[in-house]
Amino acid sequence: MKGGRPAFDSALTALAPAVWGSTYLVTTELLPADRPLPASTVRALPAGLVLLAIGRVLPRGVWWWRALVLGVLNIGAFFYLLFVAAYHLPGGVAALVVAVQPMLVLLFGALLLKELIQRVQLVACVLGVSGVALLVLQPQAGLDGVGVFAGLAGAVSMASGIVLTKRWGRPEGVGVLTFTGWQLTVGGLVLAPVMLVAEGLPGEITGTNITGFAYLSLIGALFAYAIWFRGIGRLPALAVSVLGFASPLAATLLGSAFLDQELSVLQAAGAMAVVVAVVLAQPRPERKARAGTGGPSLMSRQHAPAGREKP
Structure with missing residues (x-):
């Protein structure tokens, strides 16, 4: 972990999942109704092409098909399933499932x-999910079978992509943003023809939709994604992972602020439990000292570059 200001790094990194939590509100309020594929494609492809233009590095050899697999799991399938869940469930419920x-x-x-599962990982995850459940599982929260299935399938897709990313590592000399650009571009390109065949382009695009x-x-x-990967470079991966609980928290708070919930x-x-879970997983000097006595866990290494994993 690089030196710096852990508290500032944690706060800045938390902006990424908070922004992702706003996706549910944006989807339901600003995008064309029942159009998850165009929403998924437009979210992934332009950002991926921008990162490719900045990095100007394409996959080589075995990384062509690996980038395809990771792009589908982490971006293409995940984005589509996420938007399906967002259209069929209240934002907070969709966030809970994911x-x-x-x-x-x-x-x-x-x-x-x-990989060895550490106790603190289980405690942070259970506490965080329990807090999210208290946030969103209210009597008025509607549960739709299609939405729940899409959310769970999206979680499985992304989790599989993370584990395969850990298993394969990253090509030597390829930066994190370039690696992310590959996946965003692949995900967008895979989604584009499916979008044209299954849904087509919206018949009318309003200024609100463009926004x-x-x-x-x-x-x-x-x-x-830029600030998310910046955080991964400066914070333990477990701390970054648990910061993801800011997404359903943000979705619920935005629903309260803008939808009169x-x-x-x-x-x-539940909000307090989420905050405690996040704080519990953030780096502390004594925790770093104890971590040096044991082997690395999955959450402490899952985003480390290939060939440069921490001892």
């Missing part, structure tokens, strides 16, 4: 990579 992803990462890592699409691509993808006492308790 919030099981860190637990799936731990499970898949233990099964496929033989929503621009927000998703520039803020929700390019900007958010009142917060109950239980929701306030």
Whole structure:
């Protein structure tokens, strides 16, 4: 972990999942109704092409098909399923379903990579998911079968992509943003023909729709992924992962602010549980000292570049 200001780095990195939490509000309020494929494609492809233009490096050899697999799992399938969940569920509920992803990462890592699961990882994940449940599982929260299935499938897709990324590493000499650009571009290119065949382009694009699409691509993808990977370079991966719980928290708070959804006492308790889970996982000097006595876990190494993993 690079030196610096951990508190500042944590706060800045938390902006990324907070922005992703706003995706649910933007999808339902600014985008054309029932059009998850165009929303997914426009979010991924422009940001990926921008990162490719900046990095000017293409995959080589085996990385062509690996980039395809990772682009589909991490971006293409995940974005589509996320938008389906957002259209069929209240934003907070959709975020709760997808919030099981860190637990799936731990499970898949233990099964496929033989990684040791640490107690603090389980505590942070369970506390965070429990807090999100208190935030969103209210009597008035509607549950739709299609939305729940899409959210769970999206979590499985992204978790599988993370574990495969860990298993394969990253090509030597390729930066994180370029690597991300490959996946965003692949995801967008895979989604584009499916979008044209299955849904087509919206018959009418309003100024409100353009604003929503621009927000998703520039803020929700390019900007958010830039600060997210900056945080991965400066914070322990577990701390970054648990910061993802800021996404459903932001979705719920935005729903309260803009959609007149009142917060109950239980929701306030859930918000506090999420905050505690995030704080619990943030770096502390004594935790770093203890971490040096044992081997690395999945969450402490999952985003480390190939060939440069921490001892």
